[in-house]
Amino acid sequence: MRFGVIVFPGTWSDRDCYHVFEDVLRQPVSYVWHKETDLSRFDCVVLPGGFSYGDYLRPGAIARFSPVMASVERFAAEGKLVIGICNGFQILCEASLLPGVLLTNAHLEYRCQWVNLRVENDFTPFSSMCKRGQVLRIPISHHDGNYFADENTLNELETTGRVVFRYCTSGGEITPDANPNGALHNIAGIVNKRGNVLGMMPHPERACEDILGGEDGRLIFGSAMRVLTK
Amino acid sequence: MPVSKEVLDEIALSREEYGLIVQKLGREPTPVELGMFGALWSEHCGYKHSKALLSLFPTSGKRVLIKIGEENAGAVDIGDGQAIVFKMESHNHPSAIEPFQGAATGVGGIVRDIFTMGARPIALMNSLRFGPFDKLRAGRTDGDRNRYLFNGVVGGIGSYGNCLGIPDVGGEIYFSPVYSNNPLVNAFCLGIVDSAKLVKAKASGTGNLLLLVGSDTGRDGLHGASGLASRTFEEERELRSAVQVGNPFLEKLLIEACLELAQTDWIVGINDLGAAGLTSAAVESAGRGGSGIELDVLKVPRREAGMTPYEVMLSESQERMLVVARKGCEDKVKALFRKWDLEAEVIGSVTDDGLARIKEGSVVTAEVPVAILNEPPKYTFQVKKPAWITELQSFDFGALPDVSADDCNSVLLRLLASPDIASKEPVYRQYDHQVGDNTVIAPGSGDAAVLRIQGTKKAIAMTCDGNGRYCYVNPRVGGEMVIAEAARNLACVGAEPLAITDCLNFGNPDRPDIYYQLKECVRGIAHACRRFGIPVISGNVSLYNETRGLSIYPTPVVGMVGLLEDVSKRCTSGFKHEGDVVYLLGGMPWGTSGLAGSEYLELVHGKVCGQPYLDMDLEIGVQKTCREAIKQGLLHSAHDCSDGGLAAAMAESAIAGGLGMRGERSPYDVRRDVALFGESPSRIVVSLPPGKVKDFEGVVAGYGAALTRLGVVGGDRLVVPGLIDLSVVEMERAWRGGLGK
Numbered sequence: 001m002r003f004g005v006i007v008f009p010g011t012w013s014d015r016d017c018y019h020v021f022e023d024v025l026r027q028p029v030s031y032v033w034h035k036e037t038d039l040s041r042f043d044c045v046v047l048p049g050g051f052s053y054g055d056y057l058r059p060g061a062i063a064r065f066s067p068v069m070a071s072v073e074r075f076a077a078e079g080k081l082v083i084g085i086c087n088g089f090q091i092l093c094e095a096s097l098l099p100g101v102l103l104t105n106a107h108l109e110y111r112c113q114w115v116n117l118r119v120e121n122d123f124t125p126f127s128s129m130c131k132r133g134q135v136l137r138i139p140i141s142h143h144d145g146n147y148f149a150d151e152n153t154l155n156e157l158e159t160t161g162r163v164v165f166r167y168c169t170s171g172g173e174i175t176p177d178a179n180p181n182g183a184l185h186n187i188a189g190i191v192n193k194r195g196n197v198l199g200m201m202p203h204p205e206r207a208c209e210d211i212l213g214g215e216d217g218r219l220i221f222g223s224a225m226r227v228l229t230k
Numbered sequence: 231m232p233v234s235k236e237v238l239d240e241i242a243l244s245r246e247e248y249g250l251i252v253q254k255l256g257r258e259p260t261p262v263e264l265g266m267f268g269a270l271w272s273e274h275c276g277y278k279h280s281k282a283l284l285s286l287f288p289t290s291g292k293r294v295l296i297k298i299g300e301e302n303a304g305a306v307d308i309g310d311g312q313a314i315v316f317k318m319e320s321h322n323h324p325s326a327i328e329p330f331q332g333a334a335t336g337v338g339g340i341v342r343d344i345f346t347m348g349a350r351p352i353a354l355m356n357s358l359r360f361g362p363f364d365k366l367r368a369g370r371t372d373g374d375r376n377r378y379l380f381n382g383v384v385g386g387i388g389s390y391g392n393c394l395g396i397p398d399v400g401g402e403i404y405f406s407p408v409y410s411n412n413p414l415v416n417a418f419c420l421g422i423v424d425s426a427k428l429v430k431a432k433a434s435g436t437g438n439l440l441l442l443v444g445s446d447t448g449r450d451g452l453h454g455a456s457g458l459a460s461r462t463f464e465e466e467r468e469l470r471s472a473v474q475v476g477n478p479f480l481e482k483l484l485i486e487a488c489l490e491l492a493q494t495d496w497i498v499g500i501n502d503l504g505a506a507g508l509t510s511a512a513v514e515s516a517g518r519g520g521s522g523i524e525l526d527v528l529k530v531p532r533r534e535a536g537m538t539p540y541e542v543m544l545s546e547s548q549e550r551m552l553v554v555a556r557k558g559c560e561d562k563v564k565a566l567f568r569k570w571d572l573e574a575e576v577i578g579s580v581t582d583d584g585l586a587r588i589k590e591g592s593v594v595t596a597e598v599p600v601a602i603l604n605e606p607p608k609y610t611f612q613v614k615k616p617a618w619i620t621e622l623q624s625f626d627f628g629a630l631p632d633v634s635a636d637d638c639n640s641v642l643l644r645l646l647a648s649p650d651i652a653s654k655e656p657v658y659r660q661y662d663h664q665v666g667d668n669t670v671i672a673p674g675s676g677d678a679a680v681l682r683i684q685g686t687k688k689a690i691a692m693t694c695d696g697n698g699r700y701c702y703v704n705p706r707v708g709g710e711m712v713i714a715e716a717a718r719n720l721a722c723v724g725a726e727p728l729a730i731t732d733c734l735n736f737g738n739p740d741r742p743d744i745y746y747q748l749k750e751c752v753r754g755i756a757h758a759c760r761r762f763g764i765p766v767i768s769g770n771v772s773l774y775n776e777t778r779g780l781s782i783y784p785t786p787v788v789g790m791v792g793l794l795e796d797v798s799k800r801c802t803s804g805f806k807h808e809g810d811v812v813y814l815l816g817g818m819p820w821g822t823s824g825l826a827g828s829e830y831l832e833l834v835h836g837k838v839c840g841q842p843y844l845d846m847d848l849e850i851g852v853q854k855t856c857r858e859a860i861k862q863g864l865l866h867s868a869h870d871c872s873d874g875g876l877a878a879a880m881a882e883s884a885i886a887g888g889l890g891m892r893g894e895r896s897p898y899d900v901r902r903d904v905a906l907f908g909e910s911p912s913r914i915v916v917s918l919p920p921g922k923v924k925d926f927e928g929v930v931a932g933y934g935a936a937l938t939r940l941g942v943v944g945g946d947r948l949v950v951p952g953l954i955d956l957s958v959v960e961m962e963r964a965w966r967g968g969l970g971k
Contacts (some may be wrong), residue, residue, distance in 0.1 A: 009482075016666065023684070049665075051479060110392055112658075113662055143392070206664050207664075212669070
């Protein structure tokens with residue numbers, strides 16, 4: 001599977017994603033500068049974490065106007081896979097490729113820690129290697145990960161199975177204490193209607209090697225790879 | 231002389247120094263020249279009071295590629311054609327005035343020192359000291375302000391470092407009333423680079439061009455070096471304009487652009503604009519290149535109208551770099567920066583006359599030999615040991631009641647909840663400590679942070695250590711103990727020390743007592759570094775840390791970096807398996823010396839006194855034993871005894887592992903307070919499977935270190951017969967809650 005890692009000014013998980021695709025998953029991967037517009041050589045593009053444009057104004061609010069974003073929209077419309085991680089999730093929301101918005105964490109602080117995620121839907125291209133109800137351990141690192149959407153949107157997400165990951169306890173319970181940022185319904189990751197665009201706050205690229213503390217992130221990237229080899 | 235006392239005070243030059251300038255120049259300096267002298271001859275840039283002492287440090291070693299003072303930071307070879315570059319720097323005074331921006335720009339400055347050299351910054355650490363939040367100890371107003379300073383500093387470090395995508399992997403935080411209103415904020419950064427691609431901060435090659443890149447120049451930070459960092463200050467508000475405001479996004483762009491530039495052959499040097507701004511960047515670069523420079527302040531992009539040449543030259547606006555481009559390459563350099571939405575302007579050129587010539591259009595406003603600017607006077611004083619230190623050291627511990635057997639549990643819980651010892655997770659969870667995918671021992675899991683080097687089997691370990699109390703009661707031994715503890719922390723993860731960087735935080739050196747502390751601490755550090763064979767490759771000095779006449783403790787802080795040849799052979803601090811045997815490696819109580827300057831003595835008895843003791847031979851043997859045992863894969867955990875003594879060390883290993891320990895005996899047949907809470911150095915609590923005990927004993931015997939069996943890992947309680955019996959959960963609750971909210 002050919003991965004493209006999009007680099008905005010201020011992006012910083014680009015190198016980690018690149019490392020995982022190249023060194024861990026052994027897939028062809030290239031960086032894509034945000035001023036480029038041709039994504040035709042990729043099967044999957046990743047919008048990585050970081051502080052694009054310094055998060056000035058609002059996370060993702062400026063990056064959505066980068067030239068590459070019109071191409072990402074077309075890429076998604078063609079049914080190809082798009083993964084937004086952390087700041088990438090924020091950008092996808094700002095670009096309306098995903099519904100809702102990521103507000104400042106309810107406790108107003110940055111959080112970098114391992115969290116538990118319950119897989120809510122294992123029929124998406126990003127979770128097919130997981131089992132529904134399975135608990136994944138993946139780190140978060142953000143200041144604005146507090147997912148918010150209006151009542152109707154939330155209902156639609158819930159009833160159509162578009163909530164893919166939810167913050168939970170190690171035993172898989174959805175509790176307020178397991179929620180690291182105040183996200184509504186403990187939402188950590190969602191997909192679009194068509195199911196080919198994923199946005200998630202946790203960083204799967206930090207959880208692909210045992211030496212870093214876990215390998216659950218591989219299930220997410222591995223699922224995406226499986227789609228293409230099918 | 232025409233110059234007024236007010237003018238000299240503003241730039242912190244003495245009348246004698248002014249006289250020296252006139253004598254060297256053979257004339258009166260112009261206002262711009264005087265400003266440049268004020269900055270470059272400041273304590274912060276010129277090390278007037280410390281340079282003579284710093285020459286005591288060992289600075290070379292077979293791995294040292296760039297020595298202290300040669301560049302913005304030192305560099306050490308780690309094999310495979312790779313080098314690491316690291317430095318620590320203080321931002322105490324700005325943080326005292328405006329904690330958020332003061333700390334943030336401290337991070338920004340130290341990061342620039344690293345990528346200036348072509349190295350990619352891959353790790354940050356911070357050593358922080360504040361006054362207590364406790365209103366009884368600090369006074370009501372100070373307690374609130376200390377909390378405000380703490381929140382601001384932590385927030386500023388997080389906001390800047392997180393935005394850059396550099397993991398913040400470790401550090402230390404201590405509290406004492408002596409740091410009320412004068413927090414210590416020491417920021418460490420480490421970068422990695424192919425040795426062949428190290429970039430120098432020099433200006434050479436007549437006709438080569440000086441380009442200024444990054445932020446526009448404003449009036450912020452005027453007199454940062456000479457004013458803030460180089461004298462005491464009572465009325466903080468007047469100096470608020472001397473604190474700069476950071477823009478981490480711009481810095482991130484500068485990192486990426488400069489690292490890209492470092493791969494080209496279009497440049498001869500890059501220097502960052504830190505303290506004393508354009509003045510020090512240009513003059514330092516010329517000094518290193520053995521050249522002169524000429525620049526035109528009108529070509530410097532400004533943030534505000536009407537700035538004088540003096541203001542342009544002394545502005546400390548953040549996120550600016552000076553690039554020395556080969557003549558003819560300037561357009562390529564500009565294009566590279568433009569890709570990152572950064573503007574680079576040619577502001578001058580390299581000359582061969584050895585002069586720093588500053589022009590405003592066609593008018594020359596300064597023209598001074600670079601050599602004179604770069605040669606500030608050096609001061610040394612003859613000082614005697616102050617009587618009050620002798621008094622502290624001769625404190626009679628015989629008159630101090632021992633802790634009763636019934637009180638050991640509650641004292642241990644109090645120690646664990648002391649902010650100095652308590653979990654720092656409320657702080658480090660606000661810092662991204664994982665970005666980069668290299669952090670294999672993260673904050674809270676080991677005695678030092680460990681980062682793997684991708685593409686190799688190697689890893690590097692790093693730790694920040696200081697102990698103001700030890701240095702206060704005995705500056706010489708305190709200085710030695712700081713080095714010993716840092717090296718011990720590295721030994722506990724299995725790393726061999728490579729080099730150190732240091733921040734020397736002291737009071738006003740014009741006072742003989744303070745100069746004595748500085749001198750003795752430096753001698754202690756130098757002595758220990760020589761004994762361990764660890765060179766000093768970078769550092770800085772922060773003097774005048776006092777407020778309302780109260781000086782801080784002498785607080786040298788070191789950042790020590792070590793190497794693990796095989797990342798799979800590393801060790802963490804928590805107990806791992808039921809049934810593992812727990813030993814105390816090394817160490818003797820040495821009378822009551824372990825109580826000297828200890829956390830226990832201050833917390834329980836409100837005293838900071840005593841005479842600490844360090845046996846350097848034993849220390850070296852203990853560390854070698856620990857490293858060798860980890861290398862042979864014998865140990866499941868290793869954790870050194872420091873703040874709170876042996877009891878705290880056992881408790882911390884139990885909490886980190888979520889496992890108790892069934893103790894078999896008290897380790898020493900001495901006073902209970904000494905045995906449990908004394909902080910004698912050279913001691914490490916280790917756990918290992920019973921099957922490896924024999925091999926371990928062999929390693930211990932080989933290095934002549936002592937070994938005392940303490941007990942067995944297991945259950946959910948920490949038990950030392952007759953003294954301590956506490957559940958791990960209860961200890962963890964105290965430890966996690968200590969820093970408060």
